[in-house]
Amino acid sequence: xxxxxxxxxxxxxxxxxxxxxxxxxxxxxxxxxxxxxxxxxxxxxxxxxxxxxxxxxxxxxxxxxxxxxxxxxxxxxxxxxxxxxxxxxxxxxxxxxxxxxxxxxxxxxxxxxxxxxxxxxxxxxxxxxxxxxxxxxxxxxxxxxxxxxxxxxxxxxxxxxxxxxxxxxxxxxxxxxxxxxxxxxxxxxxxxxxxxxxxxxxxxxxxxxxxxxxxxxxxxxxxxxxxxxxxxxxxxxxxxxxxxxxxxxxxxxxxxxxxxxxxxxxxxxxxxxxxxxxxxxxxxxx
Amino acid sequence: xxxxxxxxxxxxxxxxxxxxxxxxxxxxxxxxxxxxxxxxxxxxxxxxxxxxxxxxxxxxxxxxxxxxxxxxxxxxxxxxxxxxxxxxxxxxxxxxxxxxxxxxxxxxxxxxxxxxxxxxxxxxxxxxxxxxxxxxxxxxxxxxxxxxxxxxxxxxxxxxxxxxxxxxxxxxxxxxxxxxxxxxxxxxxxxxxxxxxxxxxxxxxxxxxxxxxxxxxxxxxxxxxxxxxxxxxxxxxxxxxxxxxxxxxxxxxxxxxxxxxxxxxxxxxxxxxxxxxxxxxxxxxxxxxxxxx
Numbered sequence: 001x002x003x004x005x006x007x008x009x010x011x012x013x014x015x016x017x018x019x020x021x022x023x024x025x026x027x028x029x030x031x032x033x034x035x036x037x038x039x040x041x042x043x044x045x046x047x048x049x050x051x052x053x054x055x056x057x058x059x060x061x062x063x064x065x066x067x068x069x070x071x072x073x074x075x076x077x078x079x080x081x082x083x084x085x086x087x088x089x090x091x092x093x094x095x096x097x098x099x100x101x102x103x104x105x106x107x108x109x110x111x112x113x114x115x116x117x118x119x120x121x122x123x124x125x126x127x128x129x130x131x132x133x134x135x136x137x138x139x140x141x142x143x144x145x146x147x148x149x150x151x152x153x154x155x156x157x158x159x160x161x162x163x164x165x166x167x168x169x170x171x172x173x174x175x176x177x178x179x180x181x182x183x184x185x186x187x188x189x190x191x192x193x194x195x196x197x198x199x200x201x202x203x204x205x206x207x208x209x210x211x212x213x214x215x216x217x218x219x220x221x222x223x224x225x226x227x228x229x230x231x232x233x234x235x236x237x238x239x240x241x242x243x244x245x246x247x248x249x250x251x252x253x254x255x256x257x258x259x260x261x262x263x264x265x266x267x268x269x270x271x272x273x274x275x276x277x278x279x280x281x282x283x284x285x286x
Numbered sequence: 287x288x289x290x291x292x293x294x295x296x297x298x299x300x301x302x303x304x305x306x307x308x309x310x311x312x313x314x315x316x317x318x319x320x321x322x323x324x325x326x327x328x329x330x331x332x333x334x335x336x337x338x339x340x341x342x343x344x345x346x347x348x349x350x351x352x353x354x355x356x357x358x359x360x361x362x363x364x365x366x367x368x369x370x371x372x373x374x375x376x377x378x379x380x381x382x383x384x385x386x387x388x389x390x391x392x393x394x395x396x397x398x399x400x401x402x403x404x405x406x407x408x409x410x411x412x413x414x415x416x417x418x419x420x421x422x423x424x425x426x427x428x429x430x431x432x433x434x435x436x437x438x439x440x441x442x443x444x445x446x447x448x449x450x451x452x453x454x455x456x457x458x459x460x461x462x463x464x465x466x467x468x469x470x471x472x473x474x475x476x477x478x479x480x481x482x483x484x485x486x487x488x489x490x491x492x493x494x495x496x497x498x499x500x501x502x503x504x505x506x507x508x509x510x511x512x513x514x515x516x517x518x519x520x521x522x523x524x525x526x527x528x529x530x531x532x533x534x535x536x537x538x539x540x541x542x543x544x545x546x547x548x549x550x551x552x553x554x555x556x557x558x559x560x561x562x563x564x565x566x567x568x569x570x571x572x573x574x575x576x577x578x579x
Contacts, residue, residue, distance in 0.1 A: 177395070177397055179393040179394065179395045179397035180397040180398075180399065182360075182365060182391065182393060182397075183391050183393060183397050183411070183469075184414065185365055185384075186363055186364075186365060186384060186389050186390075186391035186479070187384070187387045187389070187411045187414045187415065187473070188384045188385045188387065188414075188415065189414045189415070190415075193414060193415070197399075197410075197414070198399070201399070201401050276401075277453070278400045278401040278453050278454075278455065279400065279401075
């Protein structure tokens with residue numbers, strides 16, 4: 001410590017006079033600027049990524065069979081949007097039904113596990129088994145077993161989304177505050193009532209977080225099952241195009257998949273914000 | 287002034303009759319026993335606790351940590367079953383009283399539902415046992431409508447009127463705890479069980495909350511069992527202060543508080559207050575020293 005005069009100034013914050021305080025206004029930003037601020041970084045990053053990719057492919061003259069330029073991928077999409085859209089719709093339906101089946105089974109299993117120790121001990125090993133199984137490796141046997149139709153795709157999507165849904169449902173149902181639980185018991189609330197009034201609302205943030213993750217997983221499950229034996233869907237497009245070495249078609253299908261995933265995740269996020277204002281941590285009032 | 291120090295005595299019966307229309311219920315505990323297992327060894331939580339609380343009486347229970355005062359509160363409320371002895375709420379068992387919604391519990395934390403607005407939290411306990419709106423025709427528990435108190439009026443009374451539509455997270459800790467108090471009062475239950483409701487609050491908020499509690503309570507004169515660590519709080523609020531000793535948990539002393547009602551902040555400077563506080567402190571110290579090595 002030198003202790004020289006003037007070294008220990010309190011900084012600019014301490015030097016605001018009373019007159020300056022009168023001029024202070026809360027910093028408000030209009031919505032157009034806020035919107036611009038929130039999406040511009042994303043757009044710039046997007047342009048840099050694809051611009052770099054395009055440039056890289058053109059400069060190094062990588063053959064189209066090895067790496068396709070974004071421009072030719074977009075051209076592919078532009079040429080036959082209906083083709084990609086109709087096949088995407090099939091994949092989305094399979095993924096959706098798979099997710100729904102997994103959701104229903106996961107909730108039912110979580111209800112049993114939360115309310116019964118015996119069920120907890122019975123079901124937990126099965127869930128752990130499922131968790132460590134490389135689900136994607138189940139696709140070929142499932143297709144052999146369940147055949148040509150949408151069933152193996154739905155089952156794949158369900159299997160791959162079950163564990164995150166179950167785990168989050170269980171944690172959510174158990175996330176109730178012991179004191180609140182006791183208050184409910186003090187007026188003799190029944191188990192079903194405690195479930196609907198306490199456990200279900202508490203589990204929503206967990207379930208919506210799991211759903212966000214499962215959007216991507218369900219699509220992966222459906223697409224992988226489509227690889228093996230199918231007549232439609234984005235996975236079918238990819239498998240076929242791969243066979244005919246049409247890399248730009250494969251990539252166009254991948255881009256379609258990414259687009260769907262982004263839209264669905266955004267949808268879940270909007271629902272999350274609308275439904276769960278109470279669970280959000282305010283920066284102003286933590 | 288009743289003040290007995292021997293273990294396991296029956297105390298009470300000497301509470302002053304409330305001045306106007308008590309809506310409370312009486313509580314009688316007779317030789318209540320309770321033990322828990324800690325690391326596989328039994329620990330006596332309550333030994334031979336007998337006491338009676340008359341309808342409309344405000345009783346505080348004070349004692350060192352681990353003396354079983356929270357356990358006692360939960361046994362009265364039917365949340366824990368005793369191993370021995372009996373508990374009566376007027377003519378009912380605690381479980382029957384619980385089923386009839388005769389308890390309003392105020393825990394140490396506000397315990398509000400974060401997704402419900404303040405006023406929705408206040409009406410929560412009233413709604414429990416009622417079928418959801420489409421099936422509202424019948425009700426499992428019949429609470430006469432005149433028993434429940436107007437939630438908005440109560441919120442206004444504790445200064446939370448403007449926050450009725452707010453979410454709990456938008457309120458300070460003291461405000462949340464006031465909501466928790468109002469929730470118990472709004473139920474219109476004849477017995478309020480309070481487990482250190484102000485313990486988590488800062489000293490200034492705490493002081494103000496005592497008188498707000500008395501203000502709301504004075505209109506109904508429900509029976510209150512109030513567990514606390516604070517001697518001043520116990521003396522200001524209560525008709526009677528019960529001191530408990532630990533290991534095993536038991537009643538050590540009872541102090542009848544002779545301060546007039548309504549209680550005011552000025553009384554905290556009176557000789558009478560100081561005398562009562564001194565006596566409670568002495569009995570607490572004795573119960574502490576009597577613990578043995």
